[in-house]
Amino acid sequence: MLDREHYKRLGMEEIFHKVEDNTRLEMEDGLRLYQCPDVVAVGALADRVRRRLHGNAAYYVLNQHINYSNICVHGCRFCAFHRKAGEQGAFELSLEEVLHKLNERPERSLREVHIVGGCHPALPLGYFEDMIRRVKASRPEVQVKAFTAVEIAHFAQLEGTSTRSVLARLHKAGVDMLPGGGAEIFSPRIRNLLCPEKLDGEKWLKINGEAHELGMKTNATMLYGHLETEGERLEHLLALRQLQDRTGGFTCFIPLPFQPSNTQLATTLPASTQLRKIQPTTGVEDLKTIAVSRLMLDNFPHIKAYWVMLTLKLAQVALHFGADDLDGTIVEEKIGHMAGAESEQALTREELERIIREGGFNPVERDCLFNAASPGESLPATGTEN
Numbered sequence: 072m073l074d075r076e077h078y079k080r081l082g083m084e085e086i087f088h089k090v091e092d093n094t095r096l097e098m099e100d101g102l103r104l105y106q107c108p109d110v111v112a113v114g115a116l117a118d119r120v121r122r123r124l125h126g127n128a129a130y131y132v133l134n135q136h137i138n139y140s141n142i143c144v145h146g147c148r149f150c151a152f153h154r155k156a157g158e159q160g161a162f163e164l165s166l167e168e169v170l171h172k173l174n175e176r177p178e179r180s181l182r183e184v185h186i187v188g189g190c191h192p193a194l195p196l197g198y199f200e201d202m203i204r205r206v207k208a209s210r211p212e213v214q215v216k217a218f219t220a221v222e223i224a225h226f227a228q229l230e231g232t233s234t235r236s237v238l239a240r241l242h243k244a245g246v247d248m249l250p251g252g253g254a255e256i257f258s259p260r261i262r263n264l265l266c267p268e269k270l271d272g273e274k275w276l277k278i279n280g281e282a283h284e285l286g287m288k289t290n291a292t293m294l295y296g297h298l299e300t301e302g303e304r305l306e307h308l309l310a311l312r313q314l315q316d317r318t319g320g321f322t323c324f325i326p327l328p329f330q331p332s333n334t335q336l337a338t339t340l341p342a343s344t345q346l347r348k349i350q351p352t353t354g355v356e357d358l359k360t361i362a363v364s365r366l367m368l369d370n371f372p373h374i375k376a377y378w379v380m381l382t383l384k385l386a387q388v389a390l391h392f393g394a395d396d397l398d399g400t401i402v403e404e405k406i407g408h409m410a411g412a413e414s415e416q417a418l419t420r421e422e423l424e425r426i427i428r429e430g431g432f433n434p435v436e437r438d439c440l441f442n443a444a445s446p447g448e449s450l451p452a453t454g455t456e457n
Contacts, residue, residue, distance in 0.1 A: 073115055081109055090116045093123075095369055101305040104363050110355050117362035117393030124372070125395045129432035130441060131423040132399035134183035137172050139164045139202070143189025144225070145268045163191065166202055170209055180420075181210060183399070183439040186217035187250060190225035196237060199226065200244040207245040214247040214439045216290075220278040221253035224270045235281045242287055248439055249282050251290030251325055257310050258303040265297065272307075276314050283320025288440055291321050291371075295360055296329040296352035304360070308367045315370045322441060323373040323396060326360050327380050328352040354385055358392045365393025373441060383418075387430045396437075397423060 078087035086100050096104075107113050140163040143150075164172070173184060184206060203215055218226075218241065227234045255265060257272030270278075279289045291311050295304055315321045331349045352360075365374045375396040376389035386397055402417045420436075427434040436444040 073119060077109075077112060081107060081112060083107060083112065087116070090119055090366065093369075096367055098302075098305055098309065101308070101363055101367050102301060104366060105301040105305075105359065110359050110362075113359055113362045113366075114392035117365040118391055120365055120369075121374070121393045121395055127431075127433050128395065128435045128443075129390050129427045129430070130373070130396040130435050130437045130443075131420075131427065132183050132437050132439065133180050133420060134185055134399035134439075135173065135179075135181055135402040136185045136187075137164075137169060139169060139186060139188040140191050140194070141189045142191050144192050145190055145221075145266065150266075163194075166198070166205060169202055170205055173206060174209060179402075181213050182437075182444075183214050183216055184210070185250060186215065187219055187222065187252060190222060196226045196230045196240065200240060203241065203244040203246055215245055216248050216250050216439045217241070217246050219250055219252040220275045220289075221269055223249070223278050224274060234278050235285070238278070238282050238285055238287065242285055246287070248287055248322070249279065249289040251292040251323070254292045254307070254311075255294045256299045256303055257307045258299060261297075261299050261303060272310065276310060279320070280314055280318055283318035288320055288322045290323045290325060290375075292325045292327050293364075294327045294329055296356065297331070297349055305363075305367065308364060312368055312370060315368075319370075321371055323375050324364055324368055324371045325375040325377050326357075326364050327377060328357050328360075330380065354388075357381055357385060358389060361389050361394050362392045378418075383426060387426050390427070390430050390432055396441075397427065399423070 073087065073091075075084070075087060078084050083103065086096065086103060088094075089096055089100065104113050104116075140161075142161050142163055169186075186202070186206075199218070203217065206213070206215060223234050223237050223241075227237045230237065253269070254272070254275055255262065255269075257275070259271065262269065262271060279291070282289050293304065293307050311321065311324065329349070329352065331351060361374060361376060368374070373396050374394045375398055376386040376394035377398050378386035379398070379401060381389065386394070390397070400418050400420065400423070424434040438444070
């Protein structure tokens with residue numbers, strides 16, 4: 072229960088009243104939330120908002136990740152996934168191999184396929200249009216969430232056309248929505264250190280805004296726990312909130328804790344950079360960031376506790392700190408695990424529902440747009456493997 076006097080003792084009484092009155096929080100409020108020593112108190116405020124929006128529901132999806140290639144023209148210093156063509160560990164799937172992965176277990180129920188990869192220097196837009204059409208033809212019941220804003224910008228550059236044109240062509244081919252990757256931290260200072268070759272934050276927002284204008288929903292992410300300040304995290308959240316005010320096209324926000332194990336961030340930064348030793352985020356930092364995100368992003372319907380990056384146990388706790396979604400079955404995840412994530416590679420429907428129920432919530436199966444599956448519509452269970 073929220074104790075008004077406790078928040079007064081913490082110097083958080085004004086924020087307490089804002090949350091109670093459903094009043095928008097501002098930058099100064101976010102900084103005070105981050106600086107609050109009582110993570111449970113911050114979490115309780117976020118839980119109040121989460122239950123106001125979703126009650127006791129916690130969402131999951133029967134989905135599969137497919138990474139078509141890790142060959143990438145960018146050399147983002149935080150990324151353990153990318154490779155140059157011909158480099159050890161580089162891979163590139165043919166269209167037949169993409170379809171094989173999708174249909175390797177035809178008895179597995181799916182609602183969503185999540186397709187992303189590196190910015191390949193040679194694959195044309197037609198390859199991706201064909202990929203999506205063939206995926207849709209093979210599994211017409213499946214919604215396709217594919218290609219980050221970074222990939223869209225790369226396709227446009229290769230094709231010599233606009234990002235809006237690329238989005239329209241992919242949407243026509245069957246892409247239902249865009250994932251939120253590539254946002255990282257919008258701060259120019261940070262992007263200059265982490266990923267100077269990649270499109271900037273303004274262009275990321277522009278492409279997502281174009282997708283919204285074309286009738287496509289998108290997700291949004293934030294990669295935190297590396298070189299950024301808490302203020303820069305909040306600037307990132309406020310930029311997303313501003314675009315959402317204008318378009319209403321974001322469906323879900325996913326905070327992603329940086330996985331430093333297999334990256335070369337410290338060794339590839341300029342020698343003049345004063346760099347602290349980057350340690351993995353702590354559970355308190357992860358839970359507080361999820362809670363602050365829920366409180367600041369008052370116009371985002373959903374906050375995801377991405378179990379791949381958080382670990383399943385912490386993601387379960389995060390459902391009490393503002394998150395209402397756990398993502399899904401995944402099947403095969405490469406990006407986070409190549410960076411050092413130690414979570415499971417895949418989960419079953421039964422495992423997800425057990426985690427949600429034991430956390431005190433009611434599991435709700437959804438599609439990529441967060442439409443809940445009604446009892447009469449729900450995909451059939453197929454034993455323990457889904």
